[in-house]
C-alpha cells in the first residue's frame with residue numbers, strides 16, 4: 001500500500017475552500033440550476049409555483065428550505081402521472097444519452113456530460129490515481145452505479161475493466177492477466193474475490209478499493225488493509241443524485257462534494273436540523289440534466305462541521321443511520337434503533353436491552369432497560385451508559401437494570417408506550 005495515495009486533492013481549489021467561499025460557490029450554481037430547471041423541467045417549475053416561488057426567490061442556500069422535499073418514495077407516482085420523467089428531466093429528449101432504470105421503476109435520464117456524477121473527486125480522495133487498472137464490479141445494466149464509477153475513473157486517467165458482478169473465477173483471472181490494482185464494488189464481493197484468489201493459490205496485486213452499497217465494518221476494512229494490503233475507502237451516492245460524499249484518509253465520516261448540498265431535515269416537516277442531530281438526508285445536486293432540488297432520500301444521517309485534519313473544509317456526513325420511516329421522535333428529537341445499538345455496543349456487559357419511551361406529566365421519557373451478564377457493576381454501568389446516551393442521542397435517558405429474562409425474545413428495540421390523553 002503506498003501512503004502517498006492519500007495525499008493531495010483532486011480539485012485543490014475546491015476541496016479546501018474556506019466555508020464562506022464554498023457557500024458562495026454553491027449559491028452561484030444553485031441559482032443557475034434553479035433558473036435552468038424553471039425553463040426546462042416543468043416538474044420542478046410546478047413545485048416552485050406550488051410553493052409560491054419564482055427562480056429569483058432562491059438566492060441562497062437558506063432559501064432552499066422554502067421548497068418542499070421531493071420524496072424518493074413519491075417518484076414512481078410522479079413519473080407515472082407525467083411520463084416518462086415526471087417533468088424532472090432538465091434536457092430535451094434528443095439531448096439525453098442514457099436512461100437508467102432503478103427499482104420502482106424510476107427512470108433516471110442523463111446527458112452527454114463526461115462524468116455527470118462527479119465520482120472522480122471521491123475516488124481520488126480514496127487513493128485512486130492515473131494509471132490504475134480497475135475492475136468495476138457493479139452491474140452495468142439498468143441502474144447507474146457502475147457507470148458513475150466508470151466515468152469517474154476515466155476522468156482520473158485510470159483503465160477500467162467493466163467486469164460487472166459475479167464470475168468470481170473470471171474476475172481473479174482477469175485481475176492477474178491484466179495487472180489489476182484497483183477494485184470498485186461492494187465490500188462483500190471484494191472479500192469473495194480475495195478469498196477465491198487465495199483458494200486458487202495466488203495473491204492479487206490489488207492496492208486500492210472504493211466500496212459502497214453495503215455497510216463496511218471496521219473489522220473488515222482492517223482485514224482488507226492489513227491482511228491483503230488493499231487501501232479501502234467508502235463512497236456514498238444514489239442513482240438519483242450521483243456521488244454525494246466520500247471518505248478521506250482520516251476515515252472520520254464522509255466529506256460532501258462541493259456540487260451537492262446536503263441538508264439533514266426533519267423527516268416530517270422537511271425543516272433543516274442543526275449539525276449533530278439525526279434526520280433525513282435532503283440533497284440538491286448541481287446536475288442540469290436531472291436537477292434534483294431538495295430530494296429526500298429517505299435515509300437518515302448526521303452532519304458535522306468540525307474541521308477534518310485532511311485539510312478538506314466541507315462538512316462530513318457521519319454514516320448511514322437507517323431509514324427515515326424507522327424513527328421515533330422523543331422530546332422533539334429523532335431517535336433511531338441504530339443509535340441505541342451504538343450506545344449499547346460500548347457496554348459488553350449488556351446482554352439484552354430495550355428502549356422504552358413513555359410520557360409522564362406531558363413529558364417524554366426515555367428508559368434503556370438492560371439485562372446484564374455475570375459480574376457486571378450495575379451502578380457504574382448506569383452512570384456511564386447515561387453519559388453515552390447523552391453523547392450519541394443528544395437526549396437524556398434513564399438506565400434501568402432488569403433481571404435476566406425480563407425483556408422478551410424478539411422484542412422491538414424501541415418500544416413506544418406513550419399515550420396521548
Ligand SMILES: [Zn+2]
Nearest residue numbers: 248308310312
Ligand atoms: Zn478529511
